[in-house]
Amino acid sequence: IIYSSIVYPKEILKLNLPSIIATYTVNQIPPWPNIIVNNKKVSKMAADFFLNKGFKHFGYCGFDYFPWSQERSAYFNTEIRKAGHAAHIYKKPKSKIYNMWKYEQDSVKNWLKSLPKPVAVLASNDLRGQFILELCKTSGLNVPDEIAVLGIDNDKVVCSISSPPLTSININYQKAGFEAAQLLEKLMNGQKSQKQQIIIEPTTIITRRSTDTLAIDDKDIATALSFIRENANIPLQVDEVAQEVLISKRTLQRKFKKSIGHSIGYEIKKTRMEKIANILIETDRPVYRIANELGYNDCTNMVRSFRQFMELTPQAYRRKHK
Incomplete structure (x- = not known):
């Protein structure tokens, strides 16, 4: 595997050895397989x-x-x-x-x-x-x-x-590294590669x-969003958000939908699921412990909610993105 940080590695490539290019200074170097970020x-x-x-x-x-x-x-x-x-x-x-x-x-x-x-x-x-x-x-x-x-x-x-x-933005370099190693092994064994690119994908934002700020003109919406994010580790209710903003639940729901494009309940769930996703990527904490820290009475409920929202179980999400 060649990592080109300063110059085009012409002399090395002339050796015609099995190679995968991870280049920093040019787009790609054909005809070798290249590792690139999406x-x-x-x-x-x-x-x-x-x-x-x-x-x-x-x-x-x-x-x-x-x-x-x-x-x-x-x-x-x-x-x-x-x-x-x-x-x-x-x-x-x-x-x-x-x-x-x-x-x-x-x-x-x-x-x-x-x-x-x-x-x-x-x-x-x-x-x-x-x-x-x-x-x-x-x-x-x-x-x-x-x-x-x-x-x-x-x-x-x-x-x-x-x-x-x-x-x-978290980039899954580890997964790309495994793919590159597998491909290089095939090349070293004399197999021809049909894959000319190894794409490194972003996973989530940590x-x-x-x-940690909001550029929302409507102060009620900004207060609601801040309150939801500050309390992402507890099972917050829509009524509690309305009480914090000091307006009726109905009025806040209407303003929220108009400004943000979805309901308060969806924002609470989204924020909670993003919090879980960050913990899964940033730590090695067991899933049951994460559920306990975020106020779930039953780990199964957290796993079910996470799977519905992310289309992956917490364990599968961690394996894919960490």
Whole structure:
């Protein structure tokens, strides 16, 4: 397996050995099988995540010289435009001076300050997301209230040491690694491969403090959503949400449906199922323990609800996505 991080590996490929390419600096290297990320799905997941939070201003900050970053930028912009908005794409100035760390920092700082607020920014990967968070801190920009930041890769070390902790799209690199190993074994045994791509799929978004905000104009809806998310680990009832907002259940149901597009009950269930999914991916806790922590009287009830919503049992979801 060849991982091309800096240069095109021409000399190695001339040896004509069984190879699978995981390239960083070019799109693909035919005719060998290539490992690639489904950037279209990644970008759609990011756009949907921000749109569901009510954002109307969006940004993308990546690297002009990497094809995978350019792809994510283009797909993200397309999805945002479909929703009737536009994404502000960071473009590094062409002068070579901006290759220097100090000047690159200044350029991104100025871009962040220029964005309309509140704004949702997708970073091309977690390292770029951490970089953006650091610049927001030194620029006096509040995260997540002024700028919500979403990374890609779910690198647990990078996300956890970021300040605030970085929300990120989890990519199933482990599954792709197993597929690549199986394919390489076949190639080494002299079998020809019909598979020219190993697609790495995103699985879910692991939410952390960097996106813990809502850009909802209606204060009642914003209060309801915040209350639901803050209480995702208890079996919340619609009546309790209405009591927190201090309006009638009927009025809140009507406003919620108009603003969010579905019922309060569905939002409660969705939030609970996403909470379970995050725990399954982020930890090795037994399913029965998760059910107990989230207030289920019977583990079977949680498993049934999760399966209905995710179309997989908790165990199968963990095996597929972790």
